[in-house]
Amino acid sequence: MEVTIIDYGVGNLFSIARGLERAGAEVRVVSDPRSLLDAGCIVFPGVGAFGAAMNALRPVLPDLKRYISKGTPALGICLGMQVMFERSEESPGEGLALFDGDVKKLKTGRIPEMGWNDVMHQGDALFDGIPETAQFYFANSYVCHPEGKVSVAMTEYGERFPSAIRKRNLCGVQFHPEKSGLAGLRLLRNFVKIAEGTA
Numbered sequence: 001m002e003v004t005i006i007d008y009g010v011g012n013l014f015s016i017a018r019g020l021e022r023a024g025a026e027v028r029v030v031s032d033p034r035s036l037l038d039a040g041c042i043v044f045p046g047v048g049a050f051g052a053a054m055n056a057l058r059p060v061l062p063d064l065k066r067y068i069s070k071g072t073p074a075l076g077i078c079l080g081m082q083v084m085f086e087r088s089e090e091s092p093g094e095g096l097a098l099f100d101g102d103v104k105k106l107k108t109g110r111i112p113e114m115g116w117n118d119v120m121h122q123g124d125a126l127f128d129g130i131p132e133t134a135q136f137y138f139a140n141s142y143v144c145h146p147e148g149k150v151s152v153a154m155t156e157y158g159e160r161f162p163s164a165i166r167k168r169n170l171c172g173v174q175f176h177p178e179k180s181g182l183a184g185l186r187l188l189r190n191f192v193k194i195a196e197g198t199a
Helices: 013-022 033-038 050-069 181-196
Strands: 002-006 026-030 042-044 074-077 101-105 113-121 133-140 142-146 151-156 160-167 170-173
Touching: 002 013, 002 033, 013 026, 013 181, 026 033, 033 050, 113 160, 133 181, 142 160, 170 181
Parallel strands: 002 026, 002 042, 042 074, 074 170
Antiparallel strands: 101 142, 113 133, 113 151, 151 160, 160 170
16 A cells, blocks of 8 residues: 655654554655645645645645545544644635534643543544553644544543544544554554555
């Protein structure tokens, strides 16, 4: 499975690429969003602002939405999960709208959330082999509020929010699996299996 990571000016690309390679994927990193339109699997990475990420994707936005909607597997990590939604309080403008719902600022007084936190799941294939409560690394000020039953894991930080979502082979995680040790590596392996259609 070749996984394409889009570089829209955020950090952590090396760590994500390395984690996916350890998970068994072949990885390419692209800065031209047009390169996503022939990708077998797409990863939207993690640190940065919603508006800046969407500005980078905007030249291909309608085509990209259609392409993914036809069945291309995708994983959004942290900010990457947020751009998969319709809109965000952080910045004006539309998101990818691969999931219905929006993104709102955390209600807690200590923002951003930085560090390890519990992720509680109930057995989705994305968490195969991971304890029902496991620790993952977070770095976020905003969280997603999906419509419909797409949440597959929850976390508490001032409020209870979905920390992982899945709709068939479209997945999003609010935490950083590439910074989350063995549990994070297992999750990336599980995503690759989902993308390959073997999970």
